[in-house]
Structures are given as structure tokens and as C-alpha cells.
Amino acid sequence: MGVLFEHELKVGVCLSLMKTVLTGVKPTGRIHIGNYLGAMRPAIAMCNQENVQGLLFIADYHSLTTVHNAETLNHMVYDLAATWLALGLDPQQTFIYRQSDVPETFELQWILSCMSAKGLMNRAHAYKAIVQENEKKAKSDLDDGVNMGLYNYPILMAADILLFSADEVPVGEDQVQHVEIARDLAEKFNRIFAEEVIRLPKVVVQKESKIVPGLDGRKMSKSYDNTIPVFMEPKKMRQLVMKIKTDSSGPEDPKDPNSSILFDLYKEFATPEQVEEMAHRYHKGIGWGYVKQDLFEAMESTLSGPREHYKELMNNKDELDQILKEGSSRARERAAELMSRVRTAIGITRRGK
Ligand code: ADP
Ligand code: TRP
Numbered sequence: 567m568g569v570l571f572e573h574e575l576k577v578g579v580c581l582s583l584m585k586t587v588l589t590g591v592k593p594t595g596r597i598h599i600g601n602y603l604g605a606m607r608p609a610i611a612m613c614n615q616e617n618v619q620g621l622l623f624i625a626d627y628h629s630l631t632t633v634h635n636a637e638t639l640n641h642m643v644y645d646l647a648a649t650w651l652a653l654g655l656d657p658q659q660t661f662i663y664r665q666s667d668v669p670e671t672f673e674l675q676w677i678l679s680c681m682s683a684k685g686l687m688n689r690a691h692a693y694k695a696i697v698q699e700n701e702k703k704a705k706s707d708l709d710d711g712v713n714m715g716l717y718n719y720p721i722l723m724a725a726d727i728l729l730f731s732a733d734e735v736p737v738g739e740d741q742v743q744h745v746e747i748a749r750d751l752a753e754k755f756n757r758i759f760a761e762e763v764i765r766l767p768k769v770v771v772q773k774e775s776k777i778v779p780g781l782d783g784r785k786m787s788k789s790y791d792n793t794i795p796v797f798m799e800p801k802k803m804r805q806l807v808m809k810i811k812t813d814s815s816g817p818e819d820p821k822d823p824n825s826s827i828l829f830d831l832y833k834e835f836a837t838p839e840q841v842e843e844m845a846h847r848y849h850k851g852i853g854w855g856y857v858k859q860d861l862f863e864a865m866e867s868t869l870s871g872p873r874e875h876y877k878e879l880m881n882n883k884d885e886l887d888q889i890l891k892e893g894s895s896r897a898r899e900r901a902a903e904l905m906s907r908v909r910t911a912i913g914i915t916r917r918g919k
Contacts, residue, residue: 583617584617584618584619585617585618585619585733585734586618586619586621586730586731586732586733586734587612587613587618587619587620587621587732587733587734587735587736588620588621588622588623588726588727588730588732588734588735588767589609589621589622589623589735589736589737590622590623590624590625590628590665590723590726591622591623591624591625591646591650592624592625592628592629593624593625593626593629593639593642593643593645593646594629594633594642594788595642595788596645596788596793596795596796597645597646597649597795597796597797598786598788598793598794598795598796599778599786599793599794599795599796599831599834599865600777600778600780600785600786600787600793601796602653602796603776603778603834604772604776604777604778605738605772606649606650606653607653608772609622609736610650610653610654610655612736613655613656613659613660614654614656614659614660619660619661620659620660620661621660621661621663621730621732621897622650622655622660622661622662623661623662623663623664623665623668623726623893623897624643624646624647624662624663624664624665624890625665625723625726626639626643626664626665626666627665627666627671627672627722628665628719628722628723629642630715631713631715631716631719632716643664644880644883644886645880647662647664647879647886647889647890648876648879648880648886649796649797649876650662651875651879651886651889652797652872652873652875652876652879653796653872654872657889657892657893660893661893661894661896661897662889662890662893663890663893663894663897664890664894665726667890667891667894667898668729668894668897668898668901670729670898670901670902670904670905671722671725671726671729671901672722672725673905674725674728674729674904674905674908675718675721675722675724675725677755677908677912678721678724678725678728678751678755679718679721681751681754681755681758682721682751682754686720686747686750687717687718687720687721690719690720690743690744690747691740691743692716692719693712693716693717693719696709696711696712696716697709697712719744720743720744720747720748721747721751723741723744723745723747723748724744724747724748724751724752727745727748727767728748728751728752728764728765728767728904729900729901729904729905730897730900730901730904731764731765731900731904732765732767733765733767733768734767734768734769734770735748735767735768735769735770736770736771736772737769737770737771737772738771738772739771739773742769742771745767745769746769748767749766749767749769752764752765752766752767753766755908755911759911759912760911763904763907763908763911764904764908778830778831778834779827779830779831780792780793780794781793781794781806781809781810781811782811783811783827794806794807796869796872797869797872797873797876797877800862800866800870803862803865803866803869804862807858807861807862807865808855808858808862810827810828810831810858810861811827812826812827812828812854816853817851817852817853817854818851819851820848820849820850820851821848821849821851821852822848823844823845823848823849826848826857828854828857828858828861829844829845829848829857831861831865832844832857832860832861832864835861835864835865835867835868836860836864840860840864844857844860
């Protein structure tokens with residue numbers, strides 16, 4: 567067997583054993599510790615597994631459905647890329663790229679839109695929610711406030727996924743319907759043109775088994791204005807930690823660690839020994855101010871390194887551009903393969919080359 571052939575065979579076997587896991591993130595604002603603990607930390611751990619080829623992209627064109635300010639969009643894309651990298655995403659192993667750097671996405675989107683029934687888009691949750699809101703307000707135009715980007719959003723998302731023959735797509739509960747639409751469109755394409763051109767992805771629901779509480783005890787969320795941004799200066803972060811809601815028990819009163827927001831957060835950042843020690847102090851009685859100070863210190867020891875890395879990256883956009891460009895060219899190699907099969911299947915081919 568020729569050396570080259572043997573090498574190619576090995577690469578082929580390796581690729582087929584690797585699971586492709588793909589997810590996209592919309593740049594929509596400052597990342598908070600709820601996003602980090604609930605979504606980013608598990609995603610990074612998954613992408614770092616040996617048998618996984620991770621693809622993580624910044625869905626900048628999806629944001630264009632709502633963000634219509636060049637400076638804001640541009641800043642948010644860099645901010646999100648720097649945040650993922652600073653929190654530990656390894657760009658050597660995972661392809662990290664901007665959606666807008668993969669033009670094949672938009673070609674596939676058009677092809678898929680020609681397969682998509684309009685009624686399927688009418689049933690998409692985000693669109694339906696706006697229509698219902700307009701109905702409630704008795705507006706004469708039920709499509710008021712709907713642009714075509716929002717209406718076609720699920721088809722663009724299907725193209726993001728199907729272009730890379732993703733095996734698994736981890737998403738939050740609210741995105742499950744979109745992945746199901748991607749499967750529907752893939753099935754329809756295969757049925758019309760040729761079996762098994764497009765791989766059907768599996769949705770992996772990232773259940774919020776662990777909902778990170780915010781300053782007021784509700785789920786930490788941008789919409790509730792109760793967040794602790796993941797990268798903020800220590801002084802400000804300490805001030806926010808000191809604002810976390812507690813009950814009115816006194817310092818000597820024994821406390822239940824299992825019903826304490828502070829303890830829940832502490833568990834995420836402290837070592838197992840520190841957590842055990844803290845549980846003991848709760849049972850004995852401890853002032854909330856001390857718990858908050860220890861929580862702040864544990865957060866600081868986890869986040870100060872990544873924060874410095876984040877700042878370095880934000881001050882070196884050339885490096886960020888380079889990383890994103892490399893990610894997109896590796897991703898596009900894979901996209902080219904699928905697109906060639908798709909074009910042949912639909913009859914968009916050229917004679918000659
Ligand atoms: P927000 O509620 O602040 O708008 P997003 O909806 O943009 O956050 O969430 C992005 C990701 O972070 C989702 O996967 C979501 O499940 C996760 N996430 C957001 N807030 C929390 C939280 N408080 N606890 C756990 N996971 C969260
Ligand atoms: N729509 C997703 C969200 O709002 C982001 C996204 C775009 C995505 N394309 C994707 C997620 C493809 C998974 C796969 O969160």
C-alpha cells in the first residue's frame with residue numbers, strides 16, 4: 567500500500583470516527599456568569615473531548631435581524647470571540663469562525679429555501695410570537711415588525727448546520743424547533759434529489775439542570791437586569807456580589823447551604839475542600855458578609871486569568887481576526903465537500919473542470 571494512500575486511509579478513518587458537534591451563538595450582549603456556567607463551560611468541555619470535532623461559530627448574520635448598528639455588531643462579534651477563547655476554547659482543536667466568513671452558508675440557505683414550504687416558516691415560534699403579540703394589540707397588520715430575515719431565520723440556521731454534516735447540535739430548549747426544521751429540510755432535500763446527500767443532525771438539548779441565580783434570586787438573565795458580567799473589574803464585581811439577596815438571619819444563626827443562592831454560586835467556583843468547609847461554617851452560623859467575600863475571592867481566582875486573556879485579545883484584534891480566519895478556512899474545506907454534492911444533486915454543474 568502506498569504511503570500516501572495509507573495516510574489518506576488513516577485520515578479518512580479518523581474523520582469518520584470523529585463526531586461533529588456544531589453550535590452557533592448570536593452576539594447579543596455582555597456574557598454573564600449564567601451564560602458561562604450554564605452554556606459556555608459545558609460546551610468548551612464537550613469541544614475539548616478527543617473524539618469530537620467541534621465547530622463553534624458566531625452567528626453574526628442572525629443578529630442582523632435585530633441589530634442595525636454597525637459599531638455595535640462589530641464590537642459584539644469581537645467581544646464574543648474573545649470571551650470564548652479566554653474562557654478556554656482551544657482554536658487548534660475546535661473551528662471557531664464567523665458565520666459571515668462562510669459564504670457557502672448563504673448559497674445553501676437559498677437552495678433550502680426553495681425546498682421549504684412557506685407554512686413551515688409560519689409555524690416557527692419566534693415568528694408566531696410576534697404575530698400573536700400583534701393580534702393582542704389588535705394591529706391591522708399582523709406582520710408588523712417582522713422583517714424577512716426574522717421570517718427566514720430558521721432556514722439560515724438549517725444551512726449553518728447542514729453545511730457541515732453535523733452529527734449533534736447542542737442548543738437551549740428555545741432552539742430545539744429550529745434544529746427540527748433543519749432535519750425536515752434535510753429530509754425533504756434527500757427525498758427530492760438523492761438519498762443521503764445531507765446528513766440529518768441530532769438535537770442535544772442543554773437542559774438547564776443548573777439554573778444560575780441572579781442578584782435578586784431569579785434566574786440570572788439579561789432581561790431581568792440581575793447579572794454579573796463574566797469579565798468585569800474586581801472592584802465592580804465585588805460590589806455586585808455584595809448586592810446578592812440574602813435573608814435576614816443573623817451571623818450566629820445556623821444556615822442551610824442547600825437553600826442559599828450564595829452557596830449555589832460558591833460551589834461553582836470554589837474547590838471541593840473549600841465547599842465542604844463552607845458548608846460546615848453555614849451549619850455553625852456565619853455572617854452573610856463573610857460568605858460574600860469568600861465567594862468574590864473564589865470567583866476572582868477562577869476568572870482573573872481569563873479576564874487578562876480577554877483584555878489582551880480585545881487589544882489585539884489582528885490576532886482575533888487571524889484566529890477567526892483560520893477557523894473559517896478550515897470550516898470552508900468541509901463546506902466545499904457538501905456543496906459539491908448538493909450542486910451535483912440539484913443540477914448546478916459545469917462541463918469541463
Ligand atoms: P439571557 O437570559 O441573559 O438573555 P441567553 O438567552 O442569551 O441569556 O442565554 C444564552 C445561553 O446561556 C443559553 O444556552 C442559556 O441556556 C444559558 N443561560 C442563560 N442564563 C442562564 C442561567 N441563569 N443559568 C444557566 N444557564 C443560563
Ligand atoms: N439561533 C441560535 C440562538 O439564537 C444561534 C444559532 C444560529 C445556532 N445558527 C445556529 C445554534 C446553528 C445552533 C446551530 O441561540
